[in-house]
Amino acid sequence: MTAIATEPAKTNMSTVELAGVSHWYGNVVAVNDVTLTIGPGVTGLLGPNGAGKTTVLHMMAGFLPPSQGTVTVNGRPSWRNPDVYKDLGLVTERESVPGFLTAWEFVLASAKLHGLPDPAAAAAKAIGIVEMNDAKDRRISTYSKGMRQRTRVAAALVHDPAVLLLDEPFNGMDPRQRLHMMDLLHGMASQGRTILFSSHILEEVEQLSGTVQVIVAGRLAASGDYRHIRRLMTNRPHVFMIQSSDNRKLGAVLMELDSVSGVELEPTGLQVRANDYGTFTRALSKVARDKDIRLTAVMPSDESLENVFSYLVAS
Structure with missing residues (x-):
């Protein structure tokens, strides 16, 4: 290891x-x-x-x-x-x-x-x-x-x-x-x-x-x-919860990104799985600006110590 x-x-x-x-x-x-x-x-x-x-x-x-x-x-x-x-x-x-x-x-x-x-x-x-x-x-x-x-x-x-x-x-x-x-x-x-x-x-x-x-x-x-340890784990998709002025439109655009492996529309916003933390976060702000979508919340949802620990023990 x-x-x-x-x-x-x-x-x-x-x-x-x-x-x-x-x-x-x-x-x-x-x-x-x-x-x-x-x-x-x-x-x-x-x-x-x-x-x-x-x-x-x-x-x-x-x-x-x-x-x-x-x-x-x-x-x-x-x-x-x-x-x-x-x-x-x-x-x-x-x-x-x-x-x-x-x-x-x-x-x-x-x-x-x-x-x-x-x-x-x-x-x-x-x-x-x-x-x-x-x-x-x-x-x-x-x-x-x-x-x-x-x-x-x-x-x-x-x-x-x-x-x-x-x-x-x-x-x-x-x-x-x-x-x-x-x-x-x-x-x-x-x-x-x-x-x-x-x-x-x-x-x-x-x-x-x-x-x-x-x-x-x-x-x-x-x-x-x-x-930071979590962000270095390239073998596991990074999960984000995102809220915006138009979640459906944003979800459709994000699905076209190479750094995104999945998008789910939920009552609280979009759950997005990204293959690369840095690439996705940089692309997200650009996409939102180009499509005139206002981002109100972007929250990594699997960066808790419990998640990181479970990933390390399982690897």
Whole structure:
């Protein structure tokens, strides 16, 4: 499978890079020759179950060695390099929070492990960021799943990392908590931090980030802005919904274009299938002008992340 990339790799101080990385468990290849760079901003890591997402995250975090290739965080190898955690925050998918501790004790312990000069101040700030002040002195065993998740995020943020790796970070959060966490991640990204998160809920990824890395069967299938990725998929017709001052007349004219493979007149307008995105969109405006037809809406209708993901997985 040839990966679809929409932009060159960024070279920034706050980066995670994989170069020709593979990892295998015995005879099973989990990740196969992946090369990618994650730079500042929010990036979604997508893939079907068993595609290799968690293995990729674990190699980035230094939990697993690459069987082949190199994995670096801010230019330093992640494997057998504890110093990498000075710049790295991690929230794993699997919970491992001691229930007998309070949120304050757990986050404070994380601050002390990082050797921060004022661990109490850092812990207080992180707990406030995730809105856990009201419950910080209760035992974690009494928390809901969403509260435990926010506590784990606070522990990952306590040392103000430049790189944040999140595996299913929204698990158990209610809608308000999810919106708050999205705002928090957007704010951190706007400050130049590098944030990579995986999620099985495509709507979350679509709301949080337009940039994705898609892993399919252990290989990098696509990289970049998912809308641009869709436009590079020349093997699938692009579907548009068009509204105009004369839909019947426009439909008849569009059927004559080489870039159009189908036109359907619907109550809401014209559904047009185009073989080439760029050629069609340029021709559409010219045809409408020549035929004195006013275009009121032109909307790609299959550029959602869900469509792009399903196309990549099926290819």
